[in-house]
Amino acid sequence: MEYIYAALLLHNAGKEITEENVTAVLKSAGVEVQDARVKALVAALEDVNIEEAINRAALAPVAAAAPAAAAAPA
Amino acid sequence: MEYIYAALLLHNAGKEITEENVTAVLKSAGVEVQDARVKALVAALEDVNIEEAINRAALAPVAAAAPAAAAAPA
Amino acid sequence: MEYIYAALLLHNAGKEITEENVTAVLKSAGVEVQDARVKALVAALEDVNIEEAINRAALAPVAAAAPAAAAAPA
Amino acid sequence: MEYIYAALLLHNAGKEITEENVTAVLKSAGVEVQDARVKALVAALEDVNIEEAINRAALAPVAAAAPAAAAAPA
Amino acid sequence: MEYIYAALLLHNAGKEITEENVTAVLKSAGVEVQDARVKALVAALEDVNIEEAINRAALAPVAAAAPAAAAAPA
Amino acid sequence: MEYIYAALLLHNAGKEITEENVTAVLKSAGVEVQDARVKALVAALEDVNIEEAINRAALAPVAAAAPAAAAAPA
């Protein structure tokens, strides 16, 4: 998860999630950085609205609980 | 949450969560570090088993939603 | 359920779910394709709002799991 | 999610999840494949018992929800 | 939690959450005030919409995790 | 809610919730204290198990949003 934590740290700090930035953060924590993982991370996050993604699953279950029952018989 | 992510990043990287390390990680992400917040974080984490808290989070999300609905009318 | 995954893959890739496309994906994975099933799948999915179904599954894991269990004996 | 769909498709078809196979499936669906993500996916799946993960996914949410409700009145 | 309660008291009283005010409130309650914690509190709350933060459910409460853990073996 | 927060602050600080203490805390926050409300609060809390009430809240923090409306006029 280090890579994701690094990305969220950058996001929270209002910085862009670039390969360079992610690498810098990981290194500062003493992580031996794997370029491919950084690339994969940045690519995956490219089209994602992080703010939404953070809150989505976190908030959704509350709303989901009710329809869950309704959906069950379907 | 930047400070928390920095701590989690260090934890995942197997590094100790000290004021120095947290500050270094935050700086690498371009965060203007506030010493008092770092101190408060490190102090709060002293009494916590981080691994346990992480594992609990892994199990909880789905379950957490349910009591919300039940408790709401209270 | 390879057939369904193939359909989802096409959907996510922004491609149309046609008999031809589904067949191509399945073949690429070394699946021995049954034409009748491909036809049935494409016909069935014509009226399905896949995006909605996916979102429901993502948001309400409980709901998705429940009918799954119920459907099991089928 | 395209990458994971491709992996699960291969798994269901009884094929090995290699970088080569995943890439082939993705390409067949017209996806512009990013090598780094394929690599990351295959690496992440290396030590994972997919069958088990699937079963856990199917069972966990339902089980988790039940005790949660019970805890609410406490 | 004293520091949080002091902040909420000030917020509810329509007063600004400054180091000075927080310190005064804590002292009035007989708390031995730690300057660093006051600083950290005020800094953390600077950019926070308190009204929103107090009403937005915080996820993954410690207690909710317990039943989840019980369900884990499932 | 100022009065409630004052009480909780005192409780967390390990101080007794007396009319005198509540009044002192409220005044320190610049609240114009209504004697009758302080008295009513202290009398009411005599028979309330605060620790229990707090724990109830800790179990269902998600629920906070719902009673918000109900509690507002208080």
Place this chain on the structure above:
Amino acid sequence: MALYTHHLPRWKRDEVEEIKRGIQEHPVVGIVNMHGIPASQVQDIRRNLRGTARVKMSRNTLIERALNELGGSVADLKEHFEGQSALIFTNENPFRLFKLLEQTKTKMAAKPGEIAPEDIVVPKGPTTFKPGPIVGEFQQVGIPAVIEGGKVKIRETKTVVKKGEVINRKVAGVLSKLGIKPMDVGLALQAAYYRGSVFTPEMLAIDEEACAKKIAFAASQAFNLSVNAAIPTRLTIGAIIGRAVSEARNVGVEAGVYEKDIIDLIIGRARREMLAVALAAQARGFDLDEETLK
């Protein structure tokens, strides 16, 4: 004032002086209505209040005279006289006094002409009565009764008097036969004087359950604030970590970041999505293989 003094017999003068002293020596003065309280119960109440509050019974006219002689805001208590009043003196605060008096109340049978303090409900079910005129009495007050197994049975639950209505003679008779005691009897605090203000019962009644709920609510808000603003405290640091971890997982799953720690979550998500689409397809005629449904 001088006028009153001249016309009062000695014992009345003493009584007025005693009342005045009581008022002056206690921060809280309450007015209670003693009407309809049996003497035995008054004694019980006095005993229960001993050391906390003192009940001073007197004629309303003398109490009024004492209040008038003292003048000022305490005289406003006169407006709350009702029935046969008595004064109650205490050093407790008025809220505590109200609570104490509520606790001394007991349930009693209703007398004809009394007002129902709440809806009076007669529950359905068997009674111990043998068939006889009692059935007619029940029916006259609207209680449907039948004979069953040689005993009178009430067929359905009935509200015989609504809150605030007068309990008439017939109803009172039936209620007493059924052993239903609807009346709260005890010292009802009409008003309390404290530090220049007169408090009415509505102001004094505190809802402890509501107070506990507010405490819980405030605690939730504090918890939420601490977690949402990431202000670590001993109580919330676990939840804050949990939240950060959840957020990271959410982002990872949502974006498809294939990391070992969350790959199983991603698999689960994909599997659920597949099932959702599979079930939708099944509903439209696509046969699912058994394996899909396992």
